Amino acid sequence: MHMHPSQRRTSRTRARCAAALTAAVLTALSLASAASAKVYIDINAPSSMSVPIIIPPFQNTGSEPDPGKLAAGMAAVISADLEFSGLFRIIDPKLLNAELLRGVTSNEIKWDSLSVVGAEAVVTGVFAVSANRVSVELRLFDAVQGRFIMGKKYSGTLNEHRLICHRFANEIFKELTGAPGIFETGIVFVMQAGGNKELYYCDYDGGNPRRLTTFNSLSLSPSVSPDGARVAFTSYRDGNPDLYVMNLAGGRSEKICNKKGINISPDWSPDGRKIALTLSPKDGNSEIFTLDVQRRTLERITNHWATDVSPSWSPDGRSMAFVSSRSGSPQIFMQTLADRSERRVTFGRGSYNTSPSWSPRGDRIAYAGLIDGSFNIHTIAPDGSQYRQITAGQGNNEDPSWSPDGRYITFSSNRTGRKEIYIMRADGTGQKKITIGSGDKTDPAWAPLPGN
Amino acid sequence: MQQTAKTLLVCLFIAALMGSVACSKKNPPPAALDTNAELQNADLGAGEFRSPADIDPALAAIFKNILFNYDEFSLTPQARAILDGIAGWLKNNPAKLVLIEGHCDERGTNEYNLALGDRRANSAKTYLTQLGIDGARIYTISYGEERPLDPGHSEAAWVKNRRGEFKIK
Incomplete structure (x- = not known):
């Protein structure tokens, strides 16, 4: 097996996956691309610069039959990843006769046909199934120049076929933009079952959902640590709304704060050492505190008679956004931690602005705001300028949480009549429901890749 | 420091x-680092708080829910009247403890409503202590919008759900 930078990510995922996924560069083919680290797409340019790409169904070259629509399914996962990124436009392979799409390598691909449908890039894949495992070869080509860009060979369990596709989508994203993709990240959310709410985890696109807690209680407001390893949340398991931390890779949870009153709305500091949270030490007057996760010591951040709740750290750890009712109705405020100076961020738009989430890039704060009777996601610069409404006209949209790269936002919406988890680009385009099944789903928290 | x-x-x-x-x-x-004095650990005590009506149907007339206005935690005259009656019962039953649950309607953000419910429960607690009930006998908990009395999405449902509810043991 050939070592490659991508191997590092393989080791990270081992903690998450029952079986290790192996990957190898397609060495015979990768020589050409090794020299060119060219960035094809400027990700800061307007999204109209999307690259038209075609991903035909993969070819089964093994002796065993396709066990469950892997040929179309794997191509669809990569297509969905790239389309959601906003940097690619997917060309429907059905526009071409299947025979014209059978080529896998440079000399087999029908370049003229791809040109007819306007494809500027093409991904080809072949796979073979053996017992419970699948091996996959994936290649990315520049369809304009008819040139091989890069290829990878993966091997994993059948259950890992989506992970293989997400990983190659990340490779494509990295190759063409120079930036890491988010296609292997996940989302923690809350799902209602009867009178209880439990925490769940799924891939960023809703794949592979699994249950995290079995507290048979109300568990709420997850926040994932910056290293992607732990989740902090509130649960009524022992009666009071206390704060818990749980290992995401499975395993035990620990109650880390159980003060009288509420122990709610956790948010990990960027260095992972503290958790900002809301406590109500006196007469139910909620205040923001920080909790040192190791030492279990508390420091008071806000001190005001009004309700202060829902803190969100700035990515540099120097400031904190939070909700306060000090001006009458709930609004977004921020505090500069060094001198405790506080100022209001949201003015004049909506009488109920809550759930601030500070972008990992630092330049925007997303929040849920009530305008004309509906909650929608808005973003604003930390200085209160450059206000934008991101969702509109489709039910109530709440609980925004940024992707680790600050390019996307997950949120909850009741637009279908039930509360579900959605993802979208930071400008509000590409909105996509990622959860299915009965039970309201709320409180999504975008989880960084473990090990980052 | x-x-x-x-x-x-x-x-x-x-x-x-x-x-x-x-x-x-x-x-x-x-x-x-003010971890001490005012930051006590949560403790709802041993034994389960129960609905007064489950213990004695006659108690339902005393332990009625108190209702709050939207996004408010101040006590209405009606709420005070109910709390006056509850204070009288607590005085006559000095061994009994009371749990006040603060609830909100579904509108607004879960976390903000958890804080609001906490204030509602504490408003009632403060009033009871002003009437001479020992604060050590009064417990509070907020459920925010998590435990609606009426699962509906109308003003009629919301009015019922913005409440303080009482349990005793």
Whole structure:
């Protein structure tokens, strides 16, 4: 097996996956691309610069039959990843006769046909199934120049076929933009079952959902640590709304704060050492505190008679956004931690602005705001300028949480009549429901890749 | 502690410059690491709090839910009247403890409503202590919007759900 930078990510995922996924560069083919680290797409340019790409169904070259629509399914996962990124436009392979799409390598691909449908890039894949495992070869080509860009060979369990596709989508994203993709990240959310709410985890696109807690209680407001390893949340398991931390890779949870009153709305500091949270030490007057996760010591951040709740750290750890009712109705405020100076961020738009989430890039704060009777996601610069409404006209949209790269936002919406988890680009385009099944789903928290 | 000292020094310095003590007004120096005194661990005590009506149907007339206005935690005259009756019962039953649950309607954000429900429960607690009930006999908990009495999405449902509810043991 050939070592490659991508191997590092393989080791990270081992903690998450029952079986290790192996990957190898397609060495015979990768020589050409090794020299060119060219960035094809400027990700800061307007999204109209999307690259038209075609991903035909993969070819089964093994002796065993396709066990469950892997040929179309794997191509669809990569297509969905790239389309959601906003940097690619997917060309429907059905526009071409299947025979014209059978080529896998440079000399087999029908370049003229791809040109007819306007494809500027093409991904080809072949796979073979053996017992419970699948091996996959994936290649990315520049369809304009008819040139091989890069290829990878993966091997994993059948259950890992989506992970293989997400990983190659990340490779494509990295190759063409120079930036890491988010296609292997996940989302923690809350799902209602009867009178209880439990925490769940799924891939960023809703794949592979699994249950995290079995507290048979109300568990709420997850926040994932910056290293992607732990989740902090509130649960009524022992009666009071206390704060818990749980290992995401499975395993035990620990109650880390159980003060009288509420122990709610956790948010990990960027260095992972503290958790900002809301406590109500006196007469139910909620205040923001920080909790040192190791030492279990508390420091008071806000001190005001009004309700202060829902803190969100700035990515540099120097400031904190939070909700306060000090001006009458709930609004977004921020505090500069060094001198405790506080100022209001949201003015004049909506009488109920809550759930601030500070972008990992630092330049925007997303929040849920009530305008004309509906909650929608808005973003604003930390200085209160450059206000934008991101969702509109489709039910109530709440609980925004940024992707680790600050390019996307997950949120909850009741637009279908039930509360579900959605993802979208930071400008509000590409909105996509990622959860299915009965039970309201709320409180999504975008989880960084473990090990980052 | 270092930070407190630093903040204090800066404040003193500014205060000296300004010839006033106004700085603490603008940026109240935080009580750093105030883990003790006012931050007690949660403890709902041994034994289960139960609905008064489940213990004795006659109690339902005393322990009626108190209702709150939207996004408010102040007590209405009706709420005070109910609490007056509850205080009287607690005085006559000095061994009994009461749990006040603060609830909200579904509108608004879960986390904000958890804080609001906590204030509602504490408003009722404060009033009961003003009527002479020992605060040690009164427990509070907030459920925010998590435990609606009426699962509907109408004003009629919301009115019922913005409530303080009482359990005893």
